[in-house]
Amino acid sequence: xxEGHTIHRHARLQREALVGSPVRAWSPQGRFAExxxxxxxxxxxxxxxxxxxxxYRWELGDTLHVHxxxxxxxxxxxxxxxxPSEATRLAMANGRSVVYLAxxxxxEIINPQEEDRLRxxxxxxxxxxxxxxxxxxxxxxxxxxxxxxxxxxxxxVAGVGNVYxxxxxxxxxxxxxxxxxxxxxxxxxxxxxxxxxxxxxxxKEGAIVTVAPTDxxxxxxxxxxxxxxxxxxxxxxxxxxxxxxxxxxxxxxxRLIWWCPFCQGP
DNA sequence: GGGTGATGCTGAG
DNA sequence: TCAGCCTCACCCC
Numbered sequence: 001x002x003e004g005h006t007i008h009r010h011a012r013l014q015r016e017a018l019v020g021s022p023v024r025a026w027s028p029q030g031r032f033a034e035x036x037x038x039x040x041x042x043x044x045x046x047x048x049x050x051x052x053x054x055x056y057r058w059e060l061g062d063t064l065h066v067h068x069x070x071x072x073x074x075x076x077x078x079x080x081x082x083x084p085s086e087a088t089r090l091a092m093a094n095g096r097s098v099v100y101l102a103x104x105x106x107x108e109i110i111n112p113q114e115e116d117r118l119r120x121x122x123x124x125x126x127x128x129x130x131x132x133x134x135x136x137x138x139x140x141x142x143x144x145x146x147x148x149x150x151x152x153x154x155x156x157v158a159g160v161g162n163v164y165x166x167x168x169x170x171x172x173x174x175x176x177x178x179x180x181x182x183x184x185x186x187x188x189x190x191x192x193x194x195x196x197x198x199x200x201x202x203x204k205e206g207a208i209v210t211v212a213p214t215d216x217x218x219x220x221x222x223x224x225x226x227x228x229x230x231x232x233x234x235x236x237x238x239x240x241x242x243x244x245x246x247x248x249x250x251x252x253x254x255r256l257i258w259w260c261p262f263c264q265g266p
Numbered sequence: 267g268g269g270t271g272a273t274g275c276t277g278a279g
Numbered sequence: 280t281c282a283g284c285c286t287c288a289c290c291c292c
Contacts, residue, residue: 002273002274003273003274005273006273052274052275067274067275068273068274069274069275069284069285070272070273070274070275070284070285070286071272071274071284071285071286071287072274072285072286073286073287085287087285087287089285102285102286102287103284103285103286103287104285104286105274105275105276105284105285106275152274154274154275161273161274162273162274163273164273208273233273254275254280254281255274
């Protein structure tokens, strides 16, 4: 389930589990056997998340680059772990914890030039700290594309995926078909803050929950049922949780997007 | 137990 | 524009 919040959460949890100690690395599936052999036994110095990318820094200067893509998954265990699945591309372990990685789009050791090239294609990351709202605004101002498509473009903002793009536009009352550069500065700023708030919450909670408890008639966030966590994502044909208008969907940037024609109307 | 869809992205055409 | 990559959680029997 990899949008930016998931990636940053993995970075944090794995940092706590593995950084600072020598790590045993191997490839149960075999497809990353050579890379794992390079890393095996090295101390892991740090793990950095940027958008949907992860960078692992090792004591001899190697950088491991991982991108989960659509299917990739991590599992982290403390204490006595189950054996890895046959599809596990990379396993990393120290005495206390083990991390299994399966199904990544990218798992490779890269040099500094490759990393520079990669990072130059990424827009500001709302979870990376620093004041990047103005960069986001500048990026939007240059685009003709609909805001719904712009939010999936990782060079505009790094870390937003298909769930958050639909949900943050709902919460800001913006029609996804609005051309990005037509948003005024107040809307752009509010959207940036909204993205950051929602991603931060997702990182902390380990799940995407955008609905306000009051909108579904419960008191606490912990009372929100699993299937009522979102306002519009995959809710085509269902009534809007706020106004009852039927949720619409359309394809935008090769993926479906959903919105409420009333709450996100003109 | 089998079928399916998914929170992503690239590169060929 | 679209096929291809790659795994597994979840749904339905």
